[in-house]
Amino acid sequence: MDRSLSQPLFVYGTLMDGDMRRAVLGRETALFRAEAPGFRTVFFPGRVYPALIATEGASAVGFLLDGLTSGDFDALDRYEEDEYERRPIEVLEGTHRLLAQTYWPLASIPADSLPWMLEDWQRNHKVRALVEAFEVHSR
Numbered sequence: 338m339d340r341s342l343s344q345p346l347f348v349y350g351t352l353m354d355g356d357m358r359r360a361v362l363g364r365e366t367a368l369f370r371a372e373a374p375g376f377r378t379v380f381f382p383g384r385v386y387p388a389l390i391a392t393e394g395a396s397a398v399g400f401l402l403d404g405l406t407s408g409d410f411d412a413l414d415r416y417e418e419d420e421y422e423r424r425p426i427e428v429l430e431g432t433h434r435l436l437a438q439t440y441w442p443l444a445s446i447p448a449d450s451l452p453w454m455l456e457d458w459q460r461n462h463k464v465r466a467l468v469e470a471f472e473v474h475s476r
Contacts, residue, residue, distance in 0.1 A: 352400075
């Protein structure tokens with residue numbers, strides 16, 4: 338994977354869905370399976386989408402998006418709005434540890450938050466989220 342142009346982005350929630358990535362970015366990107374040791378994916382309080390929280394012994398599963406441009410990051414920042422900020426995280430791609438960017442929740446997330454599952458979101462919320470993302474992207 339060539340990371341010379343930009344730092345990859347670790348996605349662990351709705352952006353793991355290919356349709357959602359294309360709706361937000363207007364294209365597909367290079368994609369690699371990865372995980373974030375010491376974290377788990379849970380529901381963002383009062384929302385249908387996820388957040389990461391530190392959890393000893395856990396590992397949040399996701400993807401690395403590579404080859405992102407500054408325009409891609411602008412689109413991703415708009416998608417994530419003001420509930421997250423982009424910050425570094427150490428992830429594993431296979432056996433390789435590397436630094437990536439990810440979207441961290443700005444709200445305090447309770448340690449007992451319920452696990453968030455992509456499949457549940459796809460079944461229950463994806464269609465509405467895609468409509469909203471296409472509306473934002475087309476502006």
